[in-house]
Amino acid sequence: xSDHPPSASSPSEDGLLRWLKELDPELGRWIGDDTALxxxxxSRVVTVDTQIEGTHYPxxxxxxxxxxxxxxVNLSDLAAAGASPAFCFLSLATRPGFDHRRFFRxxxxxxxxxxxxxxxGDLASxxxxxxxxxxxxxxxxxxxxxxxxxxxxxxxxxxGGTIGASxxxxxxxxxxxxxxxxxxxxxASPITGGSSQHQPLRQAVRRAVxxxxxxxxxxxxxxxxxxxxxxxxxxLSDGFGKDLSRLCAASGVGAEIDVASxxxxxxxxxxxxxxxxxxxxxxxxGGEDYVLLFSLPPAMSPPPRFRxxxxxxxxxxxxxxxxxxxxxxxxxQPSGDPGPSQxxxxxxxxQD
Amino acid sequence: xSDHPPSASSPSEDGLLRWLKELDPELGRWIGDDTALxxxxxSRVVTVDTQIEGTHYPxxxxxxxxxxxxxxVNLSDLAAAGASPAFCFLSLATRPGFDHRRFFRxxxxxxxxxxxxxxxGDLASxxxxxxxxxxxxxxxxxxxxxxxxxxxxxxxxxxGGTIGASxxxxxxxxxxxxxxxxxxxxxASPITGGSSQHQPLRQAVRRAVxxxxxxxxxxxxxxxxxxxxxxxxxxLSDGFGKDLSRLCAASGVGAEIDVASxxxxxxxxxxxxxxxxxxxxxxxxGGEDYVLLFSLPPAMSPPPRFRxxxxxxxxxxxxxxxxxxxxxxxxxQPSGDPGPSQxxxxxxxxQD
Numbered sequence: 001x002s003d004h005p006p007s008a009s010s011p012s013e014d015g016l017l018r019w020l021k022e023l024d025p026e027l028g029r030w031i032g033d034d035t036a037l038x039x040x041x042x043s044r045v046v047t048v049d050t051q052i053e054g055t056h057y058p059x060x061x062x063x064x065x066x067x068x069x070x071x072x073v074n075l076s077d078l079a080a081a082g083a084s085p086a087f088c089f090l091s092l093a094t095r096p097g098f099d100h101r102r103f104f105r106x107x108x109x110x111x112x113x114x115x116x117x118x119x120x121g122d123l124a125s126x127x128x129x130x131x132x133x134x135x136x137x138x139x140x141x142x143x144x145x146x147x148x149x150x151x152x153x154x155x156x157x158x159x160g161g162t163i164g165a166s167x168x169x170x171x172x173x174x175x176x177x178x179x180x181x182x183x184x185x186x187x188a189s190p191i192t193g194g195s196s197q198h199q200p201l202r203q204a205v206r207r208a209v210x211x212x213x214x215x216x217x218x219x220x221x222x223x224x225x226x227x228x229x230x231x232x233x234x235x236l237s238d239g240f241g242k243d244l245s246r247l248c249a250a251s252g253v254g255a256e257i258d259v260a261s262x263x264x265x266x267x268x269x270x271x272x273x274x275x276x277x278x279x280x281x282x283x284x285x286g287g288e289d290y291v292l293l294f295s296l297p298p299a300m301s302p303p304p305r306f307r308x309x310x311x312x313x314x315x316x317x318x319x320x321x322x323x324x325x326x327x328x329x330x331x332x333q334p335s336g337d338p339g340p341s342q343x344x345x346x347x348x349x350x351q352d
Numbered sequence: 353x354s355d356h357p358p359s360a361s362s363p364s365e366d367g368l369l370r371w372l373k374e375l376d377p378e379l380g381r382w383i384g385d386d387t388a389l390x391x392x393x394x395s396r397v398v399t400v401d402t403q404i405e406g407t408h409y410p411x412x413x414x415x416x417x418x419x420x421x422x423x424x425v426n427l428s429d430l431a432a433a434g435a436s437p438a439f440c441f442l443s444l445a446t447r448p449g450f451d452h453r454r455f456f457r458x459x460x461x462x463x464x465x466x467x468x469x470x471x472x473g474d475l476a477s478x479x480x481x482x483x484x485x486x487x488x489x490x491x492x493x494x495x496x497x498x499x500x501x502x503x504x505x506x507x508x509x510x511x512g513g514t515i516g517a518s519x520x521x522x523x524x525x526x527x528x529x530x531x532x533x534x535x536x537x538x539x540a541s542p543i544t545g546g547s548s549q550h551q552p553l554r555q556a557v558r559r560a561v562x563x564x565x566x567x568x569x570x571x572x573x574x575x576x577x578x579x580x581x582x583x584x585x586x587x588l589s590d591g592f593g594k595d596l597s598r599l600c601a602a603s604g605v606g607a608e609i610d611v612a613s614x615x616x617x618x619x620x621x622x623x624x625x626x627x628x629x630x631x632x633x634x635x636x637x638g639g640e641d642y643v644l645l646f647s648l649p650p651a652m653s654p655p656p657r658f659r660x661x662x663x664x665x666x667x668x669x670x671x672x673x674x675x676x677x678x679x680x681x682x683x684x685q686p687s688g689d690p691g692p693s694q695x696x697x698x699x700x701x702x703q704d
Binding site for chain 1: 386387389390399406407471473474478479482499586
């Protein structure tokens with residue numbers, strides 16, 4: 001146990017706050033006290049998400065990327081609620097040597113872009129960097145708070161983007177096949193090779209790493225969904241299989257998924273083979289996709305500008321059926337790994 | 353970097369949520385989705401505080417104590433704002449083997465006691481337990497949001513309780529002179545001895561450790577202050593010297609402190625001698641006192657039931673004067689330790 005008060009480990013907190021107020025003069029209105037007073041009648045949608053070094057992103061990752069990812073992951077929750085960001089509160093515990101200014105420059109630039117005001121928080125020292133963000137948003141005029149539980153049997157099931165790319169990126173980073181440095185993805189030779197036939201593969205690797213480190217929250221799609229007569233919505237954080245099960249369980253329905261229609265990242269098969277990871281694990285259980293999964297009444301479809309893909313239908317019977325999953329094979333499935341039912345989260349529907 | 357998605361490291365998250373909903377049926381209304389929708393027109397006072405294992409409390413501390421301390425530290429911020437707790441959001445990253453149920457039983461019991469509703473959060477795995485709480489409160493009828501900046505020269509300066517006890521507790525724990533086990537303080541022999549003359553010392557040790565691990569937020573005092581014509585308020589988290597400087601800087605004033613009037617814990621001198629810590633470091637810079645420091649117009653005093661002590665006066669000149677500090681001596685001051693000006697945070701008033 002440390003025999004120093006927590007303040008002693010972060011002697012520069014007051015100095016950092018002064019710097020922050022210069023960087024963002026508006027901040028001065030908010031962070032003078034230990035509490036913030038929000039404007040009346042406003043930001044009632046609240047979400048919290050945490051990014052932990054070594055768990056959610058590679059150790060030593062550029063603090064700029066950490067800051068942007070933290071925001072994106074939280075904004076994705078607001079997107080799934082049909083809300084617009086308004087205020088955020090940051091709790092930042094950092095390992096020795098963490099470059100706060102690099103973190104905050106990116107964090108504030110990104111939050112301004114989303115008209116989001118940092119309104120308070122907490123700084124501390126730690127052996128491992130842990131950043132937790134509380135995000136408060138409001139429902140736009142004409143919109144509605146969206147939940148997971150509004151799905152009905154017969155509704156179409158849609159995805160706002162590809163699944164599996166973020167997991168590919170995570171596996172590629174963990175395998176050392178790619179690194180993120182100076183704002184760019186750098187590739188190691190085993191995958192990239194020299195010949196031109198590797199070009200699509202290299203592009204796919206870059207795209208996967210960017211999807212993992214810099215996801216794009218689907219706020220506009222969320223707003224559109226909030227104006228429709230009915231929509232059950234969840235953002236994919238823990239994998240398509242698991243989050244689909246959650247949506248189904250909350251809505252009291254099941255689902256039939258047309259596996260052939262699932263939007264997958266380019267070169268998924270080749271990259272799964274190289275990584276010796278089963279496609280099922282990467283695409284259906286990979287997690288951190290941060291795209292919206294949603295249901296709409298049968299006859300409805302989202303406008304083409306959102307590039308959504310219909311992937312199935314909600315059903316009366318509370319089980320998930322994967323039509324065509326056998327075509328994916330199990331050639332890369334390492335023995336001893338979790339089987340499909342665990343990967344796809346079937347246990348949620350048949351919970352004890 | 354981990355090659356598992358964050359969810360894979362906490363496979364029991366859904367099971368834990370089911371257990372939590374059974375423990376607190378009200379919780380089910382709130383934590384079904386990734387966002388919570390708060391009632392209209394309510395909880396506009398927001399604060400965030402984090403407790404990190406090994407920084408804010410000893411490694412391996414009983415999760416029940418961690419849960420209660422996390423709440424107390426945050427409630428103390430609301431107390432300083434004159435607010436009443438309403439909703440909270442918890443981000444909990446835990447080391448392997450952390451007993452979540454023990455944590456949550458204590459956390460929920462304590463939050464119910466304060467009429468505080470857990471309304472969302474985030475669970476993850478980590479190498480070090482980090483618990484971050486966002487607390488939202490409302491201003492009671494007839495009250496006002498309190499800040500640090502409302503002090504005026506001539507106002508009396510008051511303390512809501514003793515200073516230094518929490519730091520004593522922290523030093524005693526760090527020195528192995530006391531441990532917390534099975535809900536009790538256990539003492540090691542060097543301090544406790546066998547003879548009856550050690551009885552007051554033993555009591556003082558127990559009290560100091562309890563003050564450190566289980567502080568009591570002064571919510572009622574905060575409510576009373578919010579109904580007065582003028583009050584600048586801060587809760588002491590980083591030490592009396594530093595937080596006094598913050599109040600003075602925010603109010604644009606200085607202060608004259610009557611050192612002889614400072615409320616100190618029993619046996620402070622003897623325990624400082626045993627620990628070889630200067631009294632000044634323990635009492636004025638120890639931190640984590642979680643009592644309110646506040647100013648009131650000259651003629652006013654708080655009701656006796658709050659047991660507050662007047663410790664000085666705010667002054668026109670923006671410096672802090674410690675009248676009688678020389679009587680404290682410097683016999684326990686280890687060479688090389690920070691000098692008084694650092695300990696007492698004078699630099700805040702004369703910042704560059």
